[in-house]
Amino acid sequence: MATYSTSEFRGGLKILLDGDPQVIVENEFVKPGKGQAFNRVRLRNLRTGRVLEKTFKSGETVEAADVMDTDMQYLYTDGEFWHFMVPSSFEQYAMSQAALGDSAQWLKEQDVCVVTLWNGEPLSVTPPNFVELKIVQCDPGVRGDTAQGGTKPATLETGAVVKVPLFVEEGETVKVDTRSGEYVSRV
């Protein structure tokens, strides 16, 4: 079992805490001149996404989380599970909607995502930063209005709803930033 001491704490380190894998977002060393040292840490739970603050007595050790990021191709969903494959080994993994969370709305077949594995089981999926998706439903475009700021909601082929400029038409393909959920351009 690998462990980390507080002196090894830094942003990005993945540790096991309260039974869940967590990533250190921020680590602050706090010590009175003559007194006990502490590490004040902000952690993100990799399973729930929840962020919490915890303080460790310096010198304590914590268990390392066996967490690994792997590039995988999204294959298909059977309605209950989403299926992914490691392109080099053809190894396949299935994830439930609950584990996928909001990422599901950006997944298009064949796209390559980062799947985070914990003890060999998929924990979460990070879609590509930019995806190109077809609009399956939106109000008709307003001709000539190419520069004004107005927007309208558009439903994409994966079910995601994004705000697009008024001139964009149903059936067109748009590029979206999955981190912000914002429209970037027409394709």
Add this chain to the structure above:
Amino acid sequence: MHDLSWRPGAAAARDHRARLNAGLRAFFSDQGVLEVETPLLSAGAPQDPAIESWRACAPDGVSGYLQTSPEYPMKRLLADGSGDIYQMARVFRGGEQGHRHNPEFTLLEWYRLGYDHHRLMDELVGLVHTVAALDPRWHRPGGGVRRLPYCDLFREALDLDPLSCTTDDCAAAAADAGLDLTGRLDRDAWLDALMSLVLAPRFPSDRLTLVFDYPESQAVLARPSEASPGCASRFELYWGDLELANGFHELTDPAIFLARRKQDRERRAREGQALPDIDAFFAAAMTSGLPDCAGVALGVDRLLMCLLGTRDIATVIDFPWGRA
């Protein structure tokens, strides 16, 4: 890409540091306090449970310790009749690195004969105001210094008596304040946690706060307090929530010194910490007789941080550890 890691990182603070150093030296020169120099490398080291000395080894097997403060040799000077003295010293502390810590830093330490800690607190505040006025670009602490006993601070803010509380009481107060803490702590470690993580962050951000008369269990080299039973004549200065200085009405009783040192050493052994060699010269000087005096050590890098309004010590040190 060229490797730029060679470049010093505190160009913007460089002339400020030079000006601050000159201002500090002028202050003591005006007061008739003598600048002294003492060795960085010593055969022995303090036994403080929470301060780790760097060990330096020569190829011939001779080894010593880099000083964690110039306190011991400066007190030997005092015991030898030096009179009022000060020093701008580079000091080294193992394992201390963060936004407010660099393992090598600058301490301004001075001693005043015949002063008690209250008189030295007055001088310390005067020094901060004097140097802060030297440059119109610098932040100055707001008017009025909050000055209160350690026990009052804990009683008022947390309804906790630091002299009689249990570790469970401390844990409850920490939980009330939203502090989620992992690790087994004794009472003093809990009090440190509450001070650093709960109380100091509530100090007014632009003001100086002086906390004095610490529990005797945290006396270090302060003499027992006459005004506050169970406490020692120790104080700390904060600017906002940043600890700037620590001082004592100095312990002169060699028997108490030896008893505390023994306790510290036993504690270090119990916790599995390194046991540095004892500084026999300092113990002998204490036995020979330290004159009645008060002394304080002020973190110069941190003072500079406050004057410049920066929150990261790396912005005032050109070559912080990792790039030194």
